[in-house]
Amino acid sequence: MPAPLKIVVVEPDQARAQVITEALHESGWADVTVIADDSSLTRTLDDIDPDVVLIDLRNPRRDSLEALSETSGARQRPVAMFVDQSDPELSSAAVQAGVSAYVVGGLSGERIRPILETAIARFGIMSQMQSELDAAKQALAERKTIDRAKGLLIHAKGLTEEEAYQLLRKTAMDQGKRMIDVAQALVTASELLR
Template sequence: MIETLSIIVVEKDRDRALLIVDALREAGDYKITVIGEETGLARRIAENRPDLVLIDLRSPSRDVLEELALASGPMDRPVAMFVDRSDTGLTRAAIEAGVSAYVVDGLRPDRIRPVLDAAIARFHMFSRMRSELAATKAALEERKVIDRAKGLIMRAKGIGEEEAYGLLRKAAMDQGKRLIEVAQAIVTAAELLR
């Protein structure tokens, strides 16, 4: 019988960690441990003797895991980054999704594949959520600046909202600039001249 694969998920955000754990549970029968603390990370991982460690590609703590990849590191079994250096397709998919995996040397690729596939799918979802959130935030910010610029024009020229917006759009078109750029220039100028 093959022993249950032991997986560590390093993730500070509790909700994200739970989502990853759920996805892994669906993918197979694994022993999963979540580490949310950065304190003593290398020691905690070494004590758990995992077969596989999953961590956000952007996590600053990744460099701590590099220590585990050294033969003289705190783990007695050498760890390699990713599945297999030859399987660049899977590695690239993982990188693009924003997940990095540290795998104990000699673990069979067919045992790792389902874990990574599940993690990759989940991390893709995270990065989509992250970029959607960023886009929403940026759109909100732009809206605010445009509204302020509109208000400034309305006050300066004693005109209505629609007319002020029309002037802004015309200026942007004439100068070949984005609306937000013209609005930002007006707001900056107004702050300087205040």
């Protein structure tokens, strides 16, 4: 039995929406909301806050992708998009918007579960990679600030690099702060005194 998910299906055709909803229910997902009009997709996704978005459009509009991108809908949750025909420009726009799965050839009931599971897994991997990238950027920025603070101490007090590092570390420990906070305060004070 799949984990309970709140799924939004974007499908203007009522008959196709019914097929999709039934396939989702047969796969064990009961909390399904169908959106027939994607013109207010941004507001609707904000209101519903689904776990997964499934878009089945014969002729998807760039507006739908832009709405997903604007609300970071595709960045906050897995999005699987099913289209009837291949369109390189649209597939590129879908990737840029963060769509987790872009499936050409329409949607059939038996394909829904494996494609949604793949989209969810891919989204998880991409989210983890983004988190790791953000953490690496943060660590690099902090390292630069600490190095800059050490440079200020070396210049002002005639310390070696190791002595400057140890002074920052001791000051942070004495004040019960993180070393980056002490280094940032030193850099900020230095900029104010120029």
